[in-house]
Amino acid sequence: MPFIPHTEEDVATMLSRIGAKTIEELFDEIPIDLKCGRLEKVPPGLSEMEITRLMMERAEKDGIYHNFIGAGAYEHHIPAAVWQIATRGEFYSSYTPYQAEASQGTLQLLYEYQTMMASLTGMDISNASMYDGASALAEAALMAVRSHKTSRRILIPKTVHPVYRRVVRAIVSNQHIDLVELPYCEQSGQTLPESLEEYGKEDFAALVIPQPNFFGVLEQVDALTDWAHAKNALAIGVVNPIALAMLTPPGEWGSKGADIAVGEGQPLGIPLSSGGPYFGFMACKKLLVRQIPGRIIGRTIDLDNKPGFVLTLQAREQHIRRSKATSNICTNQGLMVTAATIFMSLLGPEGLRRIAAHSHANTLALVEQLETLTGVKRVFSGPLFHEAAVTLPVPTQDVLQTMKQQKILAGLDLQEHYPEIGNALLVCATETKTSTDIQNYTQQLKQALS
Amino acid sequence: MLIFEHSRPGRRNYSQSPATSAKTKNIPQNLLRKTPPLLPEVSEMDTVRHYTRLSQLNFSIDTEFYPLGSCTMKYNPRACNSLAMLPQFLARHPLAPEDTGQGYLACMYDLQEILKDVTGMAGVSLTPMAGAQGELIGVMMIRAYHESRGDKERTEIIVPDAAHGTNPATAVMCGFKVVEIATDKEGNVDMAALKAAVGPQTAGLMLTNPSTLGVFEKNVSEMSRIVHQAGGLLYYDGANLNALLGKVKPGDMGFDVIHINLHKTFSTPHGGGGPGSAPVGVAERLLPFMPVPIVGYEKGKYRWITEKEKPQSIGRLSAHMGNAGVLLRAYIYVRLLGTDGMHRVAEFATLNANYLMAALREAGFELAYPTRRASHEFIVTLKAIKEKTGVTAMNLAKRLLDKGYHAPTTYFPTLVPECLLIEPAETESKETLDAFVSAMKEILAEIEAQPDMVKGAPHLMPLRKLDDVKAARELDLVWKPQPK
Numbered sequence: 001m002p003f004i005p006h007t008e009e010d011v012a013t014m015l016s017r018i019g020a021k022t023i024e025e026l027f028d029e030i031p032i033d034l035k036c037g038r039l040e041k042v043p044p045g046l047s048e049m050e051i052t053r054l055m056m057e058r059a060e061k062d063g064i065y066h067n068f069i070g071a072g073a074y075e076h077h078i079p080a081a082v083w084q085i086a087t088r089g090e091f092y093s094s095y096t097p098y099q100a101e102a103s104q105g106t107l108q109l110l111y112e113y114q115t116m117m118a119s120l121t122g123m124d125i126s127n128a129s130m131y132d133g134a135s136a137l138a139e140a141a142l143m144a145v146r147s148h149k150t151s152r153r154i155l156i157p158k159t160v161h162p163v164y165r166r167v168v169r170a171i172v173s174n175q176h177i178d179l180v181e182l183p184y185c186e187q188s189g190q191t192l193p194e195s196l197e198e199y200g201k202e203d204f205a206a207l208v209i210p211q212p213n214f215f216g217v218l219e220q221v222d223a224l225t226d227w228a229h230a231k232n233a234l235a236i237g238v239v240n241p242i243a244l245a246m247l248t249p250p251g252e253w254g255s256k257g258a259d260i261a262v263g264e265g266q267p268l269g270i271p272l273s274s275g276g277p278y279f280g281f282m283a284c285k286k287l288l289v290r291q292i293p294g295r296i297i298g299r300t301i302d303l304d305n306k307p308g309f310v311l312t313l314q315a316r317e318q319h320i321r322r323s324k325a326t327s328n329i330c331t332n333q334g335l336m337v338t339a340a341t342i343f344m345s346l347l348g349p350e351g352l353r354r355i356a357a358h359s360h361a362n363t364l365a366l367v368e369q370l371e372t373l374t375g376v377k378r379v380f381s382g383p384l385f386h387e388a389a390v391t392l393p394v395p396t397q398d399v400l401q402t403m404k405q406q407k408i409l410a411g412l413d414l415q416e417h418y419p420e421i422g423n424a425l426l427v428c429a430t431e432t433k434t435s436t437d438i439q440n441y442t443q444q445l446k447q448a449l450s
Numbered sequence: 451m452l453i454f455e456h457s458r459p460g461r462r463n464y465s466q467s468p469a470t471s472a473k474t475k476n477i478p479q480n481l482l483r484k485t486p487p488l489l490p491e492v493s494e495m496d497t498v499r500h501y502t503r504l505s506q507l508n509f510s511i512d513t514e515f516y517p518l519g520s521c522t523m524k525y526n527p528r529a530c531n532s533l534a535m536l537p538q539f540l541a542r543h544p545l546a547p548e549d550t551g552q553g554y555l556a557c558m559y560d561l562q563e564i565l566k567d568v569t570g571m572a573g574v575s576l577t578p579m580a581g582a583q584g585e586l587i588g589v590m591m592i593r594a595y596h597e598s599r600g601d602k603e604r605t606e607i608i609v610p611d612a613a614h615g616t617n618p619a620t621a622v623m624c625g626f627k628v629v630e631i632a633t634d635k636e637g638n639v640d641m642a643a644l645k646a647a648v649g650p651q652t653a654g655l656m657l658t659n660p661s662t663l664g665v666f667e668k669n670v671s672e673m674s675r676i677v678h679q680a681g682g683l684l685y686y687d688g689a690n691l692n693a694l695l696g697k698v699k700p701g702d703m704g705f706d707v708i709h710i711n712l713h714k715t716f717s718t719p720h721g722g723g724g725p726g727s728a729p730v731g732v733a734e735r736l737l738p739f740m741p742v743p744i745v746g747y748e749k750g751k752y753r754w755i756t757e758k759e760k761p762q763s764i765g766r767l768s769a770h771m772g773n774a775g776v777l778l779r780a781y782i783y784v785r786l787l788g789t790d791g792m793h794r795v796a797e798f799a800t801l802n803a804n805y806l807m808a809a810l811r812e813a814g815f816e817l818a819y820p821t822r823r824a825s826h827e828f829i830v831t832l833k834a835i836k837e838k839t840g841v842t843a844m845n846l847a848k849r850l851l852d853k854g855y856h857a858p859t860t861y862f863p864t865l866v867p868e869c870l871l872i873e874p875a876e877t878e879s880k881e882t883l884d885a886f887v888s889a890m891k892e893i894l895a896e897i898e899a900q901p902d903m904v905k906g907a908p909h910l911m912p913l914r915k916l917d918d919v920k921a922a923r924e925l926d927l928v929w930k931p932q933p934k
Contacts, residue, residue, distance in 0.1 A: 001794045002786050003525050003717075005879040006801075014805040014880060023797045026804050027697060029666045029823050036699045038789065041567035045788020048529045055782065058553030059538035065550060069543045072769055079466050081498050083535070089512025090505035093526050095856075096723035097508075101911040102851045105507035106722040112453050115928040119488035125927045128723075131579040134769040163769050170765035174590065174624045218481050246474065248483050264769070271535075274554050275544030275770025276579065277725035289925065295723065299929075300921035303906070303914040312921040318582070318619035319862070323628045328619035330582040335721025338501075345453050345497040349486035351467035361472035383476045400547070409546055431468055 002045060065404070066437060068366075070387045070428025071214070071412045072133065072161050073275065074267045076242065076355060077432055079346045082269045086339040096295075096331065100310045101302075106334065107309035110297040113341040120244045120344075121237070121261035122251025123283035128295040129332040133264025134167035136280030137208070137238055139327055140262045141172050141179075143284075143291045144206035144234045146326070151203040151233070157182040157191040159213035160238060162417035180204070189217040189380025189389070193227050200227070206234040209258065211250070212243060215426070216363070216387025217380050225254030234259040241281065242267045242359065243385050245352035251285075260284045269343025270336055279333030279340065290316060293327035358431035359386035362438065366429045369442040373449060379424055387428040389414060389421065394449060396423045402448040408441060453500050454929055457490040466494070488931070507912055508722070509856045515882050517806075519827045519859035519871025520614070520662055522692045522714035527786060530717065534778040544770035548753050554778070555752035558771075559745040561781040562729075568792065569691075569708055570701025571731030575740045577772040581689065584709025584728030585620040585656070590764045591707055591732065591739040592654045592683045593624060598739075598762060601681070604653035608682075610639050612663050612863045614689060617656045626653060633865060637663040637819045644673060648680035658687040659703065660694070660825035662863045663818065664803070664871065674704030683707065683736075688728070691715045692875070693800060693826035696793035706733045715795075716780035727776035738762040743771050798876035799826040802883060806874050809887045814894055818866045827873035829866050830858075836868050839901040843868040846893055848915065849907035853889040 006014075011023070020026055027035070046054065067075050086092070090105060097103030097110075110128045117126035130136040141154045154172070156165060158181050169179050182199060185192045190213070207228035212218050221237070228235040235258040237250030250258035266278040284292055290313070298312030318325040344352065363386045370376045375393025392399055396413040403410040411427035418424070429438060474482065492500070509516065516523035542551055562574045578584035589607065596604045607621035608629045618628040631643040639657075648655075655677045659667040667673070677684055686700040686708035692715045694700075700708045712718045712727040732740055742763050743754040754771075757763050784792065803824040810830060811817055818829035832843045847857030847870070859871040874883060896904050908914060 001798075002788075002791045003527060003877045004791075004794055004798045005877070006798060010880040011801065014801055018801075018804045018808045020804070023801055026797075026800045026823055029668060030698060031668070031671065034671070034698050034702055036570065036697065036702060039567050039696060039792055041563050042784065042787075042789045042792050045791050046785050048786065051529060051782055051785050052533060054785070055533040055536060055557075058556055059536040061553035061556075062538040062542055062551050064538055064541055065546065067541070067543050067546070069545050071545055073544050075541075075543070077466070079463075079494075081494060085498060085501045085505070087531060088502070088505045090508040090510045091722055092510070092531070092719045093512045094508045094510035094722045095516065095518060095521055095523060095720040099509070099847065099851060099857050100916045101848065101908050101913055102509040102856060103507075103722075104912055105504035108452070108507070109501065109504055109722075111927075111929070115452075115454065116487070116489055118928045131583060131725075132768050135579070135583070135767065161769070163766060166766050167769065170590070170767055171586075174593070176625065218477065222480055244483070245487060246483055247477075248481055249487070252484075271540035271775075272543045273540050274542045274551065274774035275772075276768065277727075277773035277775050278769075279725075289927075296927060298921035299926040300917045302916050306913055308913040308916045310916050310918055310921045312918070312925070312927075315922075318615040320615070321619070322615045323618035323622045325615070325619040325622075328582045328586060328616050328623045329580075330616050331580045331724035331726050333721075333725045334723035335719065336725060338722060342497060342501050345490050345492055345500070346463055346466050346494060347489070348462055348491045349489045350462055350491075352489065353486065354467040354471055357472040357474060358468045360474055360477075364475055383478060383481070404547065404550070409543060409550070412545055 066408045068411050068427050068429060068441060069409050071426055072264060073272050074428065075272060075430055075432050076267055078269050078271065081346060082339050082342045085342055086335060091338050092335065097311060104308060107297050109338055109341050111299060111309050113337050114297060116341065116344050117281050118283050120241060120249065121283040122249030122257065123261055124286040125289055126281065126283040127292050128297055129337045130280035130282055130294055131333060132278045132280045134164040136262040136282050137164050138168040138171035139293050140236045140260045140282060141168055141206065143260060143293065144236060145177055147288060147291045148205035151205045152176060153178045153180055153202065153204040154206050155180050155182055155199055155204050156208040157184060157210065159184045159191055159215060160208055160210045161214045188382040189215045190219050190382045191224065193220060193223040196227060200231045204233050206236050208236045208238060210238045211247065212240060212385035215380055215389045216384050217382035218385060221253040225258050229256055237261040239263045240267060241265060242352065242356050245349065246356040259288060265340055268340035270339060277333060277336055279336035291326060294329050295332045355431050362429040362431065362433050363388055366427060366438045366441065369438060370445065373446050379421055386430060387426060389424050389426050392423045392425060394423065396425055399448045403444055406444045408444055452929055453490045453492060456492045456496050456500060459491060461491040461493060463494045514854060514856050515878060515886055516856040517858050517872045517874050518856060519873040520689055522873060522875055524717050524875035525877040526717050526719045527783060530779040530782040533782050534775050539778060552752055555745050557778055557781045559747050559752050561777060562745060564784050565710060565729055565731060569710065569731045570699030571708060572734045573737045573740055574729050574731045575744050576729045576777050577741045577768055578709060578728040578730055579768055579772050580724065580726035581709060581711045581728045582616045582620060583767055584730050585616055586623060587730050587741050587764065587767055588685050588707045588709055589620055589624040591736050592685065594739040594764050595683065595736055596653055603650055606651045607653055608647050608655040611865055612661050613656060613658060614662060614687065617687060637661065637665040637822060638668055639673060641669055644676055648676055648682060650681065652680050652682035654683040654685050656685040656687060658689055660690045664825050664828040665819055665822045666825055670703045690826065693796055695795040697796040701733065707736055712776060712780040717783045718776045718779045725773045725776050727773040739764050741765065741767055795876055802874040802876060802878055803827055806872060806883050810890060813887055813891045818869060827871060830870045830872060831866055832868035835897060839897055841897045841901050841904050843870055845905050845907060849893050849904050850889065851908045852910040855886055855889055
């Protein structure tokens with residue numbers, strides 16, 4: 001049988017040592033009426049050669065496209081070394097580092113990751129990661145409510161990723177936390193601090209600040225952060241890690257800096273892969289260290305005073321605190337963080353900044369060219385990072401269909417989440433796109449519109 | 451040495467980023483970063499060498515026997531990884547149209563159908579990203595079900611005291627009060643305690659079966675009757691499904707909602723602590739509440755089923771559809787196993803556990819439940835050894851590392867003192883189990899002859915015992931450059 005090494009002789013010897021006649025006898029404590037018959041929907045087993053053929057056929061069906069969709073998952077070049085090392089068996093097939101002395105590789109790597117993320121976000125500390133960006137934001141909201149103590153309201157701009165808002169709502173509504181959505185400015189595409197006064201009359205635990213926001217627009221983060229702090233609330237930054245190589249980190253927003261920074265870690269060396277596995281990152285100010293959920297690694301010493309690493313502050317976690325834990329979370333996204341740490345080491349501060357700057361420049365170049373087409377224009381006037389909303393003179397779905405036939409995924413239709421904008425497309429051109437790709441996109445769109 | 455300590459200002463990998471530095475346009479000065487982040491400036495070779503060396507400090511399934519109870523550390527077939535990493539699968543954007551993902555969606559649809567069959571549930575959603583998230587979603591569905599019936603007084607979730615910590619933490623996270631019930635001497639849930647605990651306030655019961663004590667909960671059908679009669683629902687924590695795979699379906703035991711840890715039973719990698727993946731399965735009456743998206747199949751096309759068609763869905767708990775790449779690995783695994791292979795999993799996991807249990811008993815170890823069959827795992831207690839010699843379960847665990855074995859789970863479940871929860875998994879050979887028994891025997895002799903040596907273990911690992919107390923008291927969570 002696949003992956004079962006027992007010979008017939010092994011089975012006989014083992015059963016006799018146990019004192020049983022058959023394997024079936026080992027299940028004699030299970031009531032007979034509970035035992036199932038033959039599985040009907042499980043097909044017969046395949047050899048590795050056969051499954052390879054099947055999976056290659058299915059992969060062929062999916063094909064490869066020129067992708068201009070961003071919307072929370074971004075295509076960047078991933079150096080070959082990243083996954084070659086991350087899939088070494090010692091990383092790939094190890095478990096949570098509960099036995100510290102047998103897990104120093106994973107533990108040290110996570111400590112290095114925490115250092116990189118804290119610095120990238122401008123925060124004091126980072127945990128060892130969460131499931132994804134959306135669930136990290138939900139955990140940040142819960143964390144803010146725990147630390148605020150009196151208010152259970154969270155202010156969240158409509159410029160935050162619409163699915164993140166849904167996920168946060170699904171998770172925090174279990175604890176009777178009120179999620180209040182804030183409007184955006186139709187001209188700039190930003191959440192304007194001056195429009196917030198009516199929402200700030202009542203107490204709130206935190207204001208969420210996306211940078212860049214879902215439209216690719218940069219928010220006025222300094223004013224927003226200061227406004228939240230003036231109202232005695234926390235500021236939670238939702239940020240793109242690649243952008244942080246170029247943009248002011250949350251820890252430096254406003255006069256005191258944001259309190260918690262979260263985001264989707266996927267751009268740091270994780271393939272798009274139909275949406276996962278990715279990882280969420282979470283960093284915060286030192287004051288909040290006992291409120292942060294998830295695993296945290298600390299540096300310590302062994303009996304010979306040699307430096308080493310352990311899981312620490314476990315008293316916050318479910319396996320110790322059970323019903324009083326900060327969260328029910330039990331894992332981090334270990335393997336994804338392994339890849340991200342190797343990715344950040346290979347890129348370094350300048351490499352990461354160049355990727356950010358090129359993605360920014362490519363998107364601006366694309367938008368500039370698109371605006372030369374009749375009826376196509378930028379929706380918002382606010383400054384952009386590496387994504388932009390553009391309006392079209394015809395139904396968006398028609399354009400997407402035509403472009404797809406040319407092997408181009410032209411962007412995300414904004415209709416579902418922002419019907420008020422009309423026929424509009426969210427487009428993104430990262431450093432992976434050449435000027436030829438951008439010209440080709442423009443050319444194809446021109447034809448699609450004619 | 452940390453990667454940061456290899457760093458030299460100005461060192462770069464020229465082939466890994468654009469050759470020129472593009473200019474930023476129209477971004478206000480206050481939004482631009484003033485000082486670069488503290489990322490290492492190291493060569494590609496330095497990076498490769500550093501992380502390869504770090505990997506070599508880990509124990510892993512690929513290098514050592516890893517009998518970690520309740521974690522199902524079975525072999526992770528390499529084909530699952532390489533085929534899930536075919537370029538088309540990796541390149542596919544999660545928001546790409548359905549017709550550019552028919553191959554991927556076909557795998558997901560097939561996986562849903564296979565998991566329905568294996569668990570005996572009416573519907574499966576693949577979205578949860580880890581066991582604890584599967585639990586959260588499951589309990590949210592229980593809540594949504596009661597609320598949809600206007601049954602608003604059900605505020606309690608019952609959890610046995612042997613349960614994983616995630617069970618009570620999840621119930622609380624979902625706004626429920628947790629009622630813990632005791633375990634009897636044989637390791638079963640105390641039925642009198644259960645009867646006393648249920649009532650009109652009961653929303654549900656969360657149960658792991660076989661329990662974390664490594665024994666089958668014999669009264670499960672009776673428990674199901676009691677909870678259902680009180681109007682509650684039954685939640686199956688699939689942490690130990692490996693013990694029953696192909697033998698017993700949770701649906702047939704009366705469970706209304708379950709989660710399956712693919713990173714245990716379906717052999718997806720543990721990756722040093724994640725990513726996990728934990729699809730949820732539901733009985734008929736919970737179908738409307740399943741999390742979205744789910745994959746549907748009609749007229750020869752695969753498509754997403756979203757909240758539009760499932761208005762009562764508890765919603766989304768991830769930005770896309772959970773850990774898609776992990777789901778692909780699980781799918782490849784089940785196709786490699788096939789029907790016959792699937793029926794063998796529980797059999798050989800149980801054979802290995804009972805064999806190891808018998809051999810360790812012969813070697814002089816005390817079993818926590820000596821009158822019971824082992825499921826896929828069992829518990830050894832060092833209570834008597836500790837009383838006599840002062841050597842603890844943790845000491846023995848650390849000494850095992852010296853002998854090249856990962857330690858079993860220690861101090862869980864908490865109700866057995868000085869316990870080792872041992873799970874060998876079906877993929878280990880008899881020789882490996884025999885060698886492990888020999889190592890355990892050696893340690894037993896060492897405990898007799900030189901207990902202090904055992905207490906000081908590990909001795910042969912890259913580091914000796916680490917100071918956890920210092921780590922928690924003098925927090926050092928990020929590296930800071932030494933001032934020059």
